[in-house]
Amino acid sequence: MTGTTLDDYTDRYARRVRGMTASEIRALFSVASRPEVVSLAGGAPYVAALPLDAVGEMLSRLAADHGPSTLQYGIGQGTLELRERICEVMALSGIDVGCGASPEDVVVTVGGQQALDLVARIFLDPGDVVLAEGPTYVGALGVFQAAQAQVVHVPMDGDGILPEALELAIAEVARSGRRAKFLYTIPTFQNPAGVTLTEERRERVLDICERAGLLVVEDDPYGQLSFDGEAPAPLRSRRRDGVFYLSTFSKTFAPGMRVGWILAPHAVREKLVIASEAQILCPSAFAQAAVTTYLASMPWREQLKTYREIYRERRDALLTGLADLMPAGTTWTEPKGGLFVWATLPEGLDAKAMMPRAIAARVAYVPGTGFYADGTGAGHMRLNFSFPPPERIREGVRRLAGVMEQELAMRQVFGAVGRPAARRRGQAAADAPDPGLA
Amino acid sequence: MNTDLRVLVLAGGLSYERDVSLKSGRRVLDALRGAGIEAELRDADVSLLPAVQADPPDAVVIALHGATGEDGSLRGVLDLCDVPYVGCDARSARLAWDKPSAKAVLREAGIPTPDWVALPHDRFSELGAVAVLDRIADRLGLPLMVKPAQGGSGLGAAVVRDATALPAAMVGCFAYDSTALVERYVAGMDVAISVIDQGEGPQALPAVEIVPRNGVYDYAARYTAGLTTWHAPARLDPAVASKLAETAIAAHTALGLRDMSRVDLIVDADGRPHVLEVSVSPGMTETSLLPLAVQAAGLDFGKVLAALVGRAARRGA
Numbered sequence: 001m002t003g004t005t006l007d008d009y010t011d012r013y014a015r016r017v018r019g020m021t022a023s024e025i026r027a028l029f030s031v032a033s034r035p036e037v038v039s040l041a042g043g044a045p046y047v048a049a050l051p052l053d054a055v056g057e058m059l060s061r062l063a064a065d066h067g068p069s070t071l072q073y074g075i076g077q078g079t080l081e082l083r084e085r086i087c088e089v090m091a092l093s094g095i096d097v098g099c100g101a102s103p104e105d106v107v108v109t110v111g112g113q114q115a116l117d118l119v120a121r122i123f124l125d126p127g128d129v130v131l132a133e134g135p136t137y138v139g140a141l142g143v144f145q146a147a148q149a150q151v152v153h154v155p156m157d158g159d160g161i162l163p164e165a166l167e168l169a170i171a172e173v174a175r176s177g178r179r180a181k182f183l184y185t186i187p188t189f190q191n192p193a194g195v196t197l198t199e200e201r202r203e204r205v206l207d208i209c210e211r212a213g214l215l216v217v218e219d220d221p222y223g224q225l226s227f228d229g230e231a232p233a234p235l236r237s238r239r240r241d242g243v244f245y246l247s248t249f250s251k252t253f254a255p256g257m258r259v260g261w262i263l264a265p266h267a268v269r270e271k272l273v274i275a276s277e278a279q280i281l282c283p284s285a286f287a288q289a290a291v292t293t294y295l296a297s298m299p300w301r302e303q304l305k306t307y308r309e310i311y312r313e314r315r316d317a318l319l320t321g322l323a324d325l326m327p328a329g330t331t332w333t334e335p336k337g338g339l340f341v342w343a344t345l346p347e348g349l350d351a352k353a354m355m356p357r358a359i360a361a362r363v364a365y366v367p368g369t370g371f372y373a374d375g376t377g378a379g380h381m382r383l384n385f386s387f388p389p390p391e392r393i394r395e396g397v398r399r400l401a402g403v404m405e406q407e408l409a410m411r412q413v414f415g416a417v418g419r420p421a422a423r424r425r426g427q428a429a430a431d432a433p434d435p436g437l438a
Numbered sequence: 439m440n441t442d443l444r445v446l447v448l449a450g451g452l453s454y455e456r457d458v459s460l461k462s463g464r465r466v467l468d469a470l471r472g473a474g475i476e477a478e479l480r481d482a483d484v485s486l487l488p489a490v491q492a493d494p495p496d497a498v499v500i501a502l503h504g505a506t507g508e509d510g511s512l513r514g515v516l517d518l519c520d521v522p523y524v525g526c527d528a529r530s531a532r533l534a535w536d537k538p539s540a541k542a543v544l545r546e547a548g549i550p551t552p553d554w555v556a557l558p559h560d561r562f563s564e565l566g567a568v569a570v571l572d573r574i575a576d577r578l579g580l581p582l583m584v585k586p587a588q589g590g591s592g593l594g595a596a597v598v599r600d601a602t603a604l605p606a607a608m609v610g611c612f613a614y615d616s617t618a619l620v621e622r623y624v625a626g627m628d629v630a631i632s633v634i635d636q637g638e639g640p641q642a643l644p645a646v647e648i649v650p651r652n653g654v655y656d657y658a659a660r661y662t663a664g665l666t667t668w669h670a671p672a673r674l675d676p677a678v679a680s681k682l683a684e685t686a687i688a689a690h691t692a693l694g695l696r697d698m699s700r701v702d703l704i705v706d707a708d709g710r711p712h713v714l715e716v717s718v719s720p721g722m723t724e725t726s727l728l729p730l731a732v733q734a735a736g737l738d739f740g741k742v743l744a745a746l747v748g749r750a751a752r753r754g755a
Contacts, residue, residue: 003649004670006725007663022661024593030457034483037452356454356594356613410612413563414605 016146023430025367028355032364032433038396040318040383041364041433043191043339047254049306054298055254062289074285076277077269078108078261082288085295086261089252093223094237095245095263101236105263107272108283112221112248112260113139114276119182119217119244119262120147121279122271129173129180133161135342135371135380137191137219138432140184144373145428151373152180158333160187160197163204170212182215182244188231189222189338192371192382196336199232206239216243222338224252224304227312231337236263244268249291251339252304257287310386311339317390318383321397327404332383339386342368344379348411349404351381352431357407363399370432443475445747446495446521448512450481453504454614455591458661462722463501465729466743470499473740475747482506490519497750498523499743500719503590507719509535520755524746530694531718537587537619540693544713547692549685551713552704553578554621556587559612567605574620575601581623584608586615590717592656597623621714626706628655629672631686632720632731633699636745640690642683643731647672663725670734678709685711697746700728 032039062070077083083103087096095101109115116139124130126148132140134153144151154161154169166183173180185205187197197205209216218235236245248260264272276283294300318341322332329346345351351367358364368380385393447470449463450456463479470477480486482502498521500507510531516523526534534540538556545551555574562570575582584607585595594614596607611618628648633640647669650659659665671679686701693699693716700720704712720728732739 003647003667004730005664005667010664020662021658021665024454024591024657027457027657027661028454030460031452031454034450034452034456353610353613359454360614407613409563410559410609413559413567414609415567 016148019145019427019430021430023427025352025355025431026433028359029364029433031359037359037362037364038388038392038399039364040385040388040393040396040400041366042384042387044384044387045251045255045307045339046310046386047256049310050254050303051298055294058293058298059290062286062293066289070286070289072285074282074288076282077273078106078283079285079288079292082108082259082292083261085292089295090245090247090263093220093231094233096237099237100240101263105266105269107262107264107269107276108288109260109262109276110280110283111250111255111258112219112246113143114280115246115248115260115262116140116143116217116219117146118272118275118279119246120144120149121275122268123181123215124149127178129178130182130184131166131169131173131180131214132184132373133186133190133193135192135368135377135382136184137186138366138370138428140219141371141373141428144184149181150178153372153374154183156190156193156195158195160190160195160201161185161205163201163208166205166208170208170214180212180214182217183209184217184219185235186219186221187235188220189225189335189340191222191338192340192366192368193342194333194335194338194340195342196231202232202235202238206235206243210239210242217246218243219246221246221248221251223247225308225311225339226337227308227315228336241265252307253291253294253300257291259283259287259291308337311337314385314388314390314393315341317393318385318397321394325397325401327401327408330404339384341383341385343381343383345381345404346408347379349407350378352378354403354407358400358403361399361403363396363403364433365400366433367431370428370430373428375427443496443744443747443751445470445475445477445497445499446490447477447479447499447501448482448486448507449479449501450483451502451504451506452482453502453506454589454593455503458591458721458723459501459503459507461661461724462503462726465722465724466499466501469740469743470747473738473744475744482512487515487519490516490521494519494521496522497747499747500525501722503719503721505535505588508590508717509588517755522750522753522755524697524743524750526694526696526699526718530696534693534695534699534716534718535588537585537715538617540716541619541713543692544689547688549688549692549713550711552583552622552624554619556617556619558617559608560616562608567608571601571604571608575604578620578622582607583621583623584611585619585621586611587617587619588615591721592660595656597654624704624706624712626704626712627672627674629674629682629703629705629711630727630731631682631701631703632728633686633690633695633701634732634742634746635697635749636742637749640687640695642686643728643737644671644734645674645679645682646670646727646730646734647674648727660721661723661725666725668727668730670730672705674705675709678705681709682711685713689713689716697749698728 368377510528513528
């Protein structure tokens with residue numbers, strides 16, 4: 001008798017599947033979806049602020065009046081109508097005809113996530129190195145892990161990625177005989193840190209990458225969500241070559257549409273289209289038509305203002321709550337846009353180990369370990385402010401402060417117990433919630 | 439079998455094991471429907487009582503894990519609503535849920551369970567953690583098992599082989615519960631015995647032996663198919679297996695349980711059983727132990743559940 005593992009396929013999985021195991025932290029997030037819990041763990045835009053009746057009417061007309069085309073297959077690159085609209089959107093932040101942005105070089109994707117996956121598919125071989133901010137977007141870590149690439153984190157401060165640290169990392173990777181293919185960066189209102197790369201550093205980072213022959217993958221989902229004045233212009237607006245620009249309508253319109261895009265030079269674009277066709281055949285014709293019509297016929301810039309006002313108020317509620325209630329020794333970033341604040345806990349606290357206590361107190365956050373490929377980051381947490389209303393945010397911070405006080409008291413009783421050893425590389429997703437978690 | 443029954447399966451809740459519970463609930467729902475019983479799934483939330491009162495089911499299956507489902511409180515509320523449910527009553531659930539209380543009852547009944555001490559975190563701050571931990575390690579000996587006094591799925595539990603790792607294990611445990619159970623670690627074979635009573639008294643199903651691939655039956659090993667090998671029946675000498683079955687039934691009976699339970703034990707090198715804990719709302723997921731035992735017994739999971747539901751409905755509230 002040999003027993004059963006209840007999985008007859010165990011010895012057939014690809015190597016990259018090994019890290020895909022049940023996770024107690026992910027299990028805890030399942031409680032966060034209940035209304036009793038103040039969830040600061042999600043990353044969901046507040047789509048209830050959309051003019052839902054008007055959107056509904058628009059969608060209904062798209063099916064009733066244009067069904068034969070909107071419900072049909074489309075082309076792999078995405079419709080020309082949408083790509084033209086995308087260029088109009090990019091022009092607002094300075095990526096215009098002058099810097100070579102053309103509808104021909106836009107590839108429409110299923111959200112920004114597929115854009116990332118396509119870039120990984122066409123550039124990464126197993127063992128290649130990707131440089132990325134530390135911390136960085138968990139979904140990108142998942143994509144790079146699936147491509148069997150190694151992520152080397154480059155530290156940030158309140159002004160974004162540290163140019164000196166970037167130079168060091170490039171040199172270090174070269175010394176170890178490995179090949180760094182690109183720098184993955186979210187320069188504006190970064191997820192999860194909430195910080196923005198300054199004007200001055202943008203030029204320096206681009207120069208460093210140019211000198212090192214390192215491509216730049218610029219992920220810009222939040223650039224339009226600026227609360228205090230305009231955000232610095234994207235990296236792509238400063239360089240024609242060597243920068244691939246990724247963005248999405250998930251935060252400016254609605255994530256349920258799953259429409260994103262990449263702007264890439266024509267040679268790369270051709271490969272992206274072929275890779276995308278192999279992956280998804282074509283992006284949803286209906287969703288593309290919906291976004292095109294939304295941009296063409298609805299007051300989307302007004303809607304963007306609405307989103308910004310709502311998020312600014314919520315960010316202020318979070319920052320005020322943190323200033324009023326957090327225990328001494330806690331620090332946090334003060335984002336000028338986007339959806340997230342990154343908090344650093346007092347010495348000795350472990351955001352991952354503290355999660356069950358937080359769930360019992362009916363508050364949720366994402367432990368920092370979700371945003372590092374090497375399992376570090378336990379001394380930090382990501383707090384989202386886009387979804388819960390201001391009074392719930394304050395209540396969430398109040399609960400969180402109580403949890404931290406209890407945990408600090410516990411650490412005092414038992415002394416410095418240290419953090420558990422960093423787990424195996426590539427399991428960041430085990431510490432982050434489903435994307436749908438509000 | 440009465441197939442006109444209407445059954446409500448409760449799953450979800452606010453406990454740490456919500457995710458596990460939702461999986462258990464869906465599996466129970468499918469099995470009941472497969473056995474021809476009308477069943478629906480519901481979360482234990484504010485909509486539950488109005489729904490139960492407006493349209494009372496013939497019986498409830500509590501697939502909730504963690505406090506709500508296992509500490510007896512929900513059972514007490516169902517009693518107030520005159521709705522019958524599968525499993526033990528509120529009082530017995532309360533007893534089994536609190537591991538130190540359950541162990542005391544087991545020991546009183548002469549059922550072997552590892553030596554233990556249960557301490558709330560306050561006691562450590564009052565008496566000084568170092569002094570208390572030293573005493574514990576000295577008296578119970580290493581290795582030690584540290585786990586929350588209440589809770590399941592291995593959450594917050596740790597084996598401590600070195601005294602220096604004890605403070606970290608305590609902090610990890612206290613994140614889940616305000617009281618910790620520290621137990622003498624017994625090395626041996628991990629075994630679970632499910633006890634089912636379909637009307638003819640409690641019967642032990644074949645023992646299920648648990649062999650986690652990396653040696654630790656933690657959350658990932660429990661709920662990721664492929665990370666653990668389960669042997670059902672366990673690879674045991676028939677005399678030992680029979681002794682285990684007797685012990686499991688004795689534990690089920692001593693705690694006053696009803697319908698079904700799962701008794702977790704260690705079989706030491708000499709073939710002696712040591713009861714670790716007893717669950718009144720055992721996991722029913724794709725990788726859970728009770729459904730494996732039902733299958734090993736040659737029974738149909740849906741039919742067993744149907745029999746238990748029929749029994750609960752006949753028993754009434």
